[in-house]
Amino acid sequence: MKTSNLLGAQTLFKREVRRxxxxxxxxxVTPALTAILYLLVFRYALGDRQVPGIGIDYFTFLVxxxxxxxxxxxxxxxxxxxxxxxxxxxxxxxxxxxxxxxMEVVAAFLLAAVVRAVVVAVVFLLVxxxxxxxxxxxxWLIILYGVCxxxxxxxxxxxxxMWAKDFDNIAMVTNFIILPLTFLSGVFYSVSQLPELWQRVxxxxxFFYLIDGFRYGFLGVGDTDPFASVGIVLLTVxxxxxxxxxxxxxxxxxxx
Amino acid sequence: MTALEIHxxxxxxxxxxxxxxxxxxSVAKGSFYALLGPNGAGxxxxxxxxxxxxxxxxxxxxxxxxxxxxxRSWCKRRMGVVPQEIAFDPxxxxxxxxxxxxxxxxxxxxxxxxxxxxxxxxxxxxxxKNTRQLSGGMRRRLLVAQALVHRPELxxxxxxxxxVDVELRRRLWSFMRELNAKGTTILxxxxxxxxxxxxCDQVAIINHGKLLTAQxxxxxxxxxxxxxxxxxxQQTIELSPADHEILAQYAPRTDAQGLYLQLGLQDDxxxxxxxxxxxxxxxxxxxxxxxxxxxxxxxxxxxxTARQVGEAK
Ligand SMILES: Nc1ncnc2c1ncn2[C@@H]1O[C@H](COP(=O)(O)OP(=O)(O)O)[C@@H](O)[C@H]1O
Ligand SMILES: [Mg+2]
Numbered sequence: 001m002k003t004s005n006l007l008g009a010q011t012l013f014k015r016e017v018r019r020x021x022x023x024x025x026x027x028x029v030t031p032a033l034t035a036i037l038y039l040l041v042f043r044y045a046l047g048d049r050q051v052p053g054i055g056i057d058y059f060t061f062l063v064x065x066x067x068x069x070x071x072x073x074x075x076x077x078x079x080x081x082x083x084x085x086x087x088x089x090x091x092x093x094x095x096x097x098x099x100x101x102x103m104e105v106v107a108a109f110l111l112a113a114v115v116r117a118v119v120v121a122v123v124f125l126l127v128x129x130x131x132x133x134x135x136x137x138x139x140w141l142i143i144l145y146g147v148c149x150x151x152x153x154x155x156x157x158x159x160x161x162m163w164a165k166d167f168d169n170i171a172m173v174t175n176f177i178i179l180p181l182t183f184l185s186g187v188f189y190s191v192s193q194l195p196e197l198w199q200r201v202x203x204x205x206x207f208f209y210l211i212d213g214f215r216y217g218f219l220g221v222g223d224t225d226p227f228a229s230v231g232i233v234l235l236t237v238x239x240x241x242x243x244x245x246x247x248x249x250x251x252x253x254x255x256x
Numbered sequence: 257m258t259a260l261e262i263h264x265x266x267x268x269x270x271x272x273x274x275x276x277x278x279x280x281x282s283v284a285k286g287s288f289y290a291l292l293g294p295n296g297a298g299x300x301x302x303x304x305x306x307x308x309x310x311x312x313x314x315x316x317x318x319x320x321x322x323x324x325x326x327x328r329s330w331c332k333r334r335m336g337v338v339p340q341e342i343a344f345d346p347x348x349x350x351x352x353x354x355x356x357x358x359x360x361x362x363x364x365x366x367x368x369x370x371x372x373x374x375x376x377x378x379x380x381x382x383x384x385k386n387t388r389q390l391s392g393g394m395r396r397r398l399l400v401a402q403a404l405v406h407r408p409e410l411x412x413x414x415x416x417x418x419x420v421d422v423e424l425r426r427r428l429w430s431f432m433r434e435l436n437a438k439g440t441t442i443l444x445x446x447x448x449x450x451x452x453x454x455x456c457d458q459v460a461i462i463n464h465g466k467l468l469t470a471q472x473x474x475x476x477x478x479x480x481x482x483x484x485x486x487x488x489x490q491q492t493i494e495l496s497p498a499d500h501e502i503l504a505q506y507a508p509r510t511d512a513q514g515l516y517l518q519l520g521l522q523d524d525x526x527x528x529x530x531x532x533x534x535x536x537x538x539x540x541x542x543x544x545x546x547x548x549x550x551x552x553x554x555x556x557x558x559x560x561t562a563r564q565v566g567e568a569k
Contacts, residue, residue, distance in 0.1 A: 003329045011359025019347050090343030093309045094402070098360035099332035255311050256269055 009104035016112030032124040053192040065187035068214040071117035075153035078116040083161020102249035113154025141217030149210040155240035259441035265315035275301040290456035298465040307337040336408030361406035373401040413444040463561040481520030487543035
């Protein structure tokens with residue numbers, strides 16, 4: 001008996017991709033532009049200074065971190081906004097009524113989040129190519145950290161979207177959890193610059209490892225050992241995916 | 257074979273509200289089935305459990321012989337549900353929405369069928385507008401199209417004609433009748449009892465989450481008295497068990513304020529106007545005013561749901 005619904009999952013994936021492409025000003029151009037603005041501000045504020053302890057100029061240091069930050073934030077935004085929109089507009093029920101397994105739904109949502117994250121990062125990096133001398137030391141680390149980070153954040157966005165009852169709930173999670181954690185994760189500094197206490201805070205921030213690992217792929221230097229963190233990153237992906245899968249399966253906060 | 261076999265379906269919501277209690281009913285394949293009941297009776301709860309948007313609280317459901325809860329995917333592909341609440345996807349056009357819905361149900365979009373749906377549901381002029389621009393009635397018709405796009409064998413409509421004007425309602429029903437004639441089983445809830453009476457061959461009535469009756473429409477209509485005598489009183493009337501017993505042959509009831517008494521008049525020579533009037537006067541004295549009107553399904557419905565009738569029509 002046919003129970004899997006590959007076409008259904010593909011359709012959902014395509015719908016999620018088309019949704020963000022339709023409003024690309026908001027979902028691609030604005031995030032890429034925001035990252036570029038950060039870059040310009042810090043570039044002029046800090047001049048040609050080098051990042052202490054790493055020996056790389058600030059501009060080059062900022063680029064990969066900002067790209068990853070944009071990926072993480074956009075992966076989260078893609079799933080969380082789609083979910084809450086579906087809830088508020090009542091379209092949610094079509095995902096519940098369709099013959100789709102939890103696995104198919106979650107996979108489609110997360111893959112679309114990865115696509116959004118990658119598109120934003122690529123647009124950002126392409127704009128900067130003429131201005132920055134960016135090296136790519138470990139391409140596999142870049143791909144691994146980029147994709148895993150987006151999967152984790154897409155998954156967290158899905159969970160937040162399932163939990164939320166309205167747009168305010170999502171704005172709250174985005175503004176009070178996601179933004180601070182991604183901002184304070186070593187995008188703008190190397191932790192070795194920080195006082196002891198703040199260093200410890202950073203090491204407790206999971207996003208710190210994602211951003212540092214991603215940047216390591218470009219620069220070949222960083223605060224952490226990204227090869228040692230691969231296991232924990234993959235485990236986190238599995239954990240987030242399993243949570244999404246289980247909660248979708250039971251219809252958490254969607255089915256009364 | 258039965259299209260839908262519901263057995264002992266129950267549901268209590270998280271807030272303690274008991275919405276369904278041990279409801280059992282059976283919808284034969286090919287029938288046009290009405291599920292009636294006053295607001296809050298539990299109709300949408302029942303439908304939403306079938307649609308998998310509300311968790312079941314016990315009982316079993318078989319759809320074309322397959323267990324709904326263990327064979328979800330199989331069942332979902334054969335079922336199309338029009339939800340009561342209007343939902344729409346503000347990002348897409350009606351055509352895109354139907355393409356996506358086909359895909360979600362595992363079917364390649366069939367544009368010929370989609371065009372026919374647009375045509376029959378009077379949406380042909382609006383296929384490439386943004387759904388945001390559609391009126392409420394258009395959005396509801398789009399929901400009907402979404403329920404039909406994967407060509408389900410069982411179509412379930414939860415008050416699809418609420419807010420749809422008379423002309424469009426007629427067209428929608430003629431389309432449903434056509435689908436039914438081609439073998440599609442249809443289950444609907446509606447507030448318009450005349451619609452149910454005209455369209456449906458089977459009827460179930462639920463109230464307060466309990467099934468009151470399930471029978472062929474024709475049988476139910478036989479309980480419709482040919483006419484009904486109403487009497488208006490100055491003081492409120494409360495029907496005691498003794499009143500009910502004495503007036504049993506007239507199936508007596510009062511309106512919400514207890515100022516109107518209604519007595520059904522059968523066309524069988526047993527309960528004539530004169531006798532009914534006399535019986536009422538014997539119990540409650542002469543009325544201020546009285547008259548006779550035709551009974552319809554609504555009277556039977558009200559009698560069964562023990563809801564009291566408003567002003568005599
Ligand atoms: N999500 C819910 N949570 C709590 N109570 C609900 C919920 N949905 C419906 N109810 C209650 O359950 C009862 C049945 O509702 P419903 O199935 O919508 O009735 P109908 O469709 O016949 O009007 C009502 O009393 C309603 O208030
Ligand atoms: Mg309802």
